[in-house]
Amino acid sequence: MIQHARVLILSVGLALSGLSTPAHANNSRYAAFVVEENSGVVLHSRRSEAERYPASLTKMMTLYMLFEALEMGEIGLNDPIRISANAANASPSRLGLSAGSTISAENAIRALVVKSANDVAVAVGERLGGGESRFGELMTARAAGIGLTNTTFRNASGLPNSRQTTTARDMARLAIALHRDFPQYFDYFNEESFRYNGRTYRNHNSLVGRVRGVDGLKTGYIRASGFNVVVSAERDDHRLITVIMGGPSAAARDAHAEELIEAAFATLEQRQDTRLFAALSSPRINPVRQQDLIALDVAALHLSEPVEMGSADQPPALQIVLADEDEMRVDTLAPVRDRPAAARSGSEPIQSQGSWAIQVGAYNTADAAHDRLAEVAIYSGALGSAQPAARAVTISGDRLWRARFENLTEDSARLACRDLSARSHPCFAVAPGR
Missing domain, CATH: 3.40.710.10 (DD-peptidase/beta-lactamase superfamily)
Structure with a gap:
C-alpha cells in the first residue's frame, strides 16, 4: 500500500x-x-x-x-x-x-x-x-x-x-x-x-x-x-x-x-x-x-x-x-446552542459583564445569524458569559441581521476576536453604542 x-x-x-x-x-x-x-x-x-x-x-x-x-x-x-x-x-x-x-x-x-x-x-x-x-x-x-x-x-x-x-x-x-x-x-x-x-x-x-x-x-x-x-x-x-x-x-x-x-x-x-x-x-x-x-x-x-x-x-x-x-x-463540534451554558468546560473563564460586543457576521435571516453564533461560540472561553444576539439593521434598503455576542468587557471582546481569528473566523470588536 x-x-x-x-x-x-x-x-x-x-x-x-x-x-x-x-x-x-x-x-x-x-x-x-x-x-x-x-x-x-x-x-x-x-x-x-x-x-x-x-x-x-x-x-x-x-x-x-x-x-x-x-x-x-x-x-x-x-x-x-x-x-x-x-x-x-x-x-x-x-x-x-x-x-x-x-x-x-x-x-x-x-x-x-x-x-x-x-x-x-x-x-x-x-x-x-x-x-x-x-x-x-x-x-x-x-x-x-x-x-x-x-x-x-x-x-x-x-x-x-x-x-x-x-x-x-x-x-x-x-x-x-x-x-x-x-x-x-x-x-x-x-x-x-x-x-x-x-x-x-x-x-x-x-x-x-x-x-x-x-x-x-x-x-x-x-x-x-x-x-x-x-x-x-x-x-x-x-x-x-x-x-x-x-x-x-x-x-x-x-x-x-x-x-x-x-x-x-x-x-x-x-x-x-x-x-x-x-x-x-x-x-x-x-x-x-x-x-x-x-x-x-x-x-x-x-x-x-x-x-x-x-x-x-x-x-x-x-x-x-x-x-x-x-x-x-469530530462530534464535539456540534452547535453550541444545543448545549446548556452550564455544560461548558469549567475551565473556561467567566467574564464580568460589560457594554462591548463582538460581531461575527451579518446575514439575510435571523436564523442564519443564530446558526453562525452557535457555530463559533465554542472557540473562545472569553464568550462564556456573553449573550448571543441577532440584531436587525437596514442598510441601503436591505434588512440584515448582525450576529453578535454582547455583554462583554473590552478585554474579553478583544480576546474572543483573537481566539476566533486564530481559527480563521472573521470577528470585529464592537465598542459601546455601535
Missing part, C-alpha cells in the same frame, strides 16, 4: 514538473505561489516569502476594508463617496473624477476591481480612514489580523511607496480571506467590464471570462514591482488561488498564470487517485492515524522543497490529504 502511495505521489509531482521554465523566472522581482483554498494544499511555491511591492494588488485590501465597512453598517452600497482634490490628482490609472464630485460605494467597488482606479482608491481611503495615511495604518493592522504577517500598507491604491511591501504568500492569504469573509461581494471580481459616465472599461484581468473557472481577482503594476496578478479559479470541488509577481509584461504574466492554473488542476485530479489507494489500505485504520503514517513515508522520500516548475531535479513536495472530510468530523 505504501509503495503504491509513493508511486502516485511522484506522479502528482511530475504533472507539475513537466512545465517549461518561463524566461522571467530568474529575474529578481519574480515570485509565485499556488494553493488550493479548501484544503490548504500548496501546489507551487517560488520565492513566496520574499519581499515584493504589491502595486495595485493593494486594492484587494482596500476592498476588504470597504466590504467590512458595508457589513458593519458604516456605509451602504448607494452611499456617496466624495472625491477630494487629493483623490482627483492621483496618478493614472483613474476614472478622471473631478474634485467635489461623488461616486457611490457600489460603483467605487467596480472601479477598483475593473479599472483599478487610483482616484477612487484614494477617496475610499479618505472616507473610511479619515485620510489616506491613517487608512494605510488601519489596513496594515487589519491585514495582520487576518494572517498577513509580512505585509505593510502605506496607501490605498498601491502607487509607489518604498515601505509598502508584501509577499506572494500573503497576497494568496488575502485572496482567500476575501472569498471566505465576503462571498456576497465576490462576484464583483468576476465582472468583465464596468460602465460609468457613458464609458465602458474592460477588466485588466484578461483571464476572467477567458480561462475556464477563473472568477477574479486583481492585477497590478508599477515599475518597481513588474506585472503582478492574483487569480481565483474554481473547477469541480477545487478552488485555486494563483499569485504571480514580477512578470516582464502583462501578456507573459497572464500566460504563466494560465500555465500554472492548468498544471495545478491536473495535479489535483491525479491526487484523487492517491486518496483512493489510501482508502483501500487493509486492515482499515483510523483515518487521522493513516494520514500520519503516509506523511512519514512521504517525508522519507527526501523530496526537495517546492521549486519553479520545470527546473526541479525532483518533484515538489506535496501535502497529502487522505481522509474524506466526513470521516474527519
Whole structure:
C-alpha cells in the first residue's frame, strides 16, 4: 500500500514538473505561489516569502476594508463617496473624477476591481480612514489580523511607496480571506467590464471570462514591482488561488498564470487517485492515524522543497490529504446552542459583564445569524458569559441581521476576536453604542 502511495505521489509531482521554465523566472522581482483554498494544499511555491511591492494588488485590501465597512453598517452600497482634490490628482490609472464630485460605494467597488482606479482608491481611503495615511495604518493592522504577517500598507491604491511591501504568500492569504469573509461581494471580481459616465472599461484581468473557472481577482503594476496578478479559479470541488509577481509584461504574466492554473488542476485530479489507494489500505485504520503514517513515508522520500516548475531535479513536495472530510468530523463540534451554558468546560473563564460586543457576521435571516453564533461560540472561553444576539439593521434598503455576542468587557471582546481569528473566523470588536 505504501509503495503504491509513493508511486502516485511522484506522479502528482511530475504533472507539475513537466512545465517549461518561463524566461522571467530568474529575474529578481519574480515570485509565485499556488494553493488550493479548501484544503490548504500548496501546489507551487517560488520565492513566496520574499519581499515584493504589491502595486495595485493593494486594492484587494482596500476592498476588504470597504466590504467590512458595508457589513458593519458604516456605509451602504448607494452611499456617496466624495472625491477630494487629493483623490482627483492621483496618478493614472483613474476614472478622471473631478474634485467635489461623488461616486457611490457600489460603483467605487467596480472601479477598483475593473479599472483599478487610483482616484477612487484614494477617496475610499479618505472616507473610511479619515485620510489616506491613517487608512494605510488601519489596513496594515487589519491585514495582520487576518494572517498577513509580512505585509505593510502605506496607501490605498498601491502607487509607489518604498515601505509598502508584501509577499506572494500573503497576497494568496488575502485572496482567500476575501472569498471566505465576503462571498456576497465576490462576484464583483468576476465582472468583465464596468460602465460609468457613458464609458465602458474592460477588466485588466484578461483571464476572467477567458480561462475556464477563473472568477477574479486583481492585477497590478508599477515599475518597481513588474506585472503582478492574483487569480481565483474554481473547477469541480477545487478552488485555486494563483499569485504571480514580477512578470516582464502583462501578456507573459497572464500566460504563466494560465500555465500554472492548468498544471495545478491536473495535479489535483491525479491526487484523487492517491486518496483512493489510501482508502483501500487493509486492515482499515483510523483515518487521522493513516494520514500520519503516509506523511512519514512521504517525508522519507527526501523530496526537495517546492521549486519553479520545470527546473526541479525532483518533484515538489506535496501535502497529502487522505481522509474524506466526513470521516474527519469530530462530534464535539456540534452547535453550541444545543448545549446548556452550564455544560461548558469549567475551565473556561467567566467574564464580568460589560457594554462591548463582538460581531461575527451579518446575514439575510435571523436564523442564519443564530446558526453562525452557535457555530463559533465554542472557540473562545472569553464568550462564556456573553449573550448571543441577532440584531436587525437596514442598510441601503436591505434588512440584515448582525450576529453578535454582547455583554462583554473590552478585554474579553478583544480576546474572543483573537481566539476566533486564530481559527480563521472573521470577528470585529464592537465598542459601546455601535
